[in-house]
Amino acid sequence: MLPVFGNIPKYSCIRDNFLLHQFRCILISVSKGDRVLSWIDQFPGLSRLPEGIRTYLLNESKIVTVPANTVIFGPGKSPENLLLLLDGTVRVQQTSDTGREIVLYRVHAGESCVLTTACLLAYEDYSAEGIAETETRAVAIPRAVFDKLVSDSIEFRQFVFTAYSKRITDLFMVIEEIAFQKLDIRLAHKLIELAAGAETVSATHQKLAVELGTAREVISRQLQEFQRRGWIEQSRGTIRLIEPAPLVKLAQS
Amino acid sequence: MLPVFGNIPKYSCIRDNFLLHQFRCILISVSKGDRVLSWIDQFPGLSRLPEGIRTYLLNESKIVTVPANTVIFGPGKSPENLLLLLDGTVRVQQTSDTGREIVLYRVHAGESCVLTTACLLAYEDYSAEGIAETETRAVAIPRAVFDKLVSDSIEFRQFVFTAYSKRITDLFMVIEEIAFQKLDIRLAHKLIELAAGAETVSATHQKLAVELGTAREVISRQLQEFQRRGWIEQSRGTIRLIEPAPLVKLAQS
């Protein structure tokens, strides 16, 4: 957590039952050469901002923290700020009329919720919603500041459009996967991804179903098949990958 | 077609076997009040550009025409220009490794291929490709001009981000449809859309399958069911909607 001096103003918040603490961003006096170190250095795309822009951005943005499971934006809750994540992850997902859900993409630390800027500068409502998966710390850039930065800095424009590019590519991949990939491959892929090198994955079958936009029963059946082959072991809420190799192989095919 | 004076320079082109005719954009001397009429007025989002920006845009952009079935951009063929469509439509679709295809969205006259700007300013390759469905006339805005316009004009920024918003919303809808909607509903919807008020749809079963990201046989079976119910009549390459009402009802459910 960055050091904060003085009183911490509390604002009303994203969802009525959550408190969003907003801190005015404060420069930390750690010099690196002739430059001040700040959160900006956590974003490679922003590191080359000229000094004036850099200062403007630092002065006009705030650092916010939200608790886990906060709905950051969603239908009827269009975001007022562009968020750059410092810690935590945001899950962006969509819910259908019938109640089924699918995860579209995740925003990790060092990335931006840039797709929201589209509706931030335009007026359309998102049908998707963004949820903080863990306690999340982020830089909030107000609409007007974002607009000015896009106007004034070619580096910032590059940053924004590069982020767009990545997200849109992600969406294309999601479409390709749900339309064309077989479920066993997608599930193997997701297990490897969620394990992130570790041996166990903490997730219920229902959660995995939402990740892949399918039904719980389908996940249960497929995991039983993996178990029957001796690749995984299951217990309530967790899956142990005891033979990752064939899973990896399946995920790549 | 806009009047063009002098010689028409021919450039090398988008695909080696197609010629892309590029015309320097020429102001048409039709005054409307104290303002010059031009293609800009076909784009509501651009109509409020200030005079200087307007002139810059007119001078620095070109009007291009491409024949039907031209691949405008695709894997390994990143676009050098932002295209604003004056006539025709561009189909953006994606092909999987296994050869199956799906239509992601269409760009119509009066709209822009704005998602390409993401990779235009960034460096990533699109896995999707854009194909002119009919002979297509468009305004081409070079990368550098696009960047300058985004920098200089808040109206242009609004235009760009609004277009982004629409496209991304489209993508979300595509994801929701493939993941959650039943095929009969999607097919009914697509038939109504392609008919556009007319009685007949000219499309092979294969084309419809690509529209919905499914297999031809599935379309054939479903159309047979519609036919059995007396809603449509089929002949090679065309479908007659003889009872649109129940199709519309199905599409809305």
Added chain:
DNA sequence: TGGGGTTCAGTGACGTTGTCACCAAACATC
């Protein structure tokens, strides 16, 4: 004008995925 190639559509069998109704085990709470 009629052969020959190509495109388009129809069919049946089968595997995979989605849906529904229901049950049982594991866990949380008091």
Added chain:
DNA sequence: GATGTTTGGTGACAACGTCACTGAACCCCA
């Protein structure tokens, strides 16, 4: 330990995807 909730298991069936194959409609050109 009784109770309610969450999580996972099961079987039947419907919907969709895949494959191999067939025949009809169309095009072209000698």
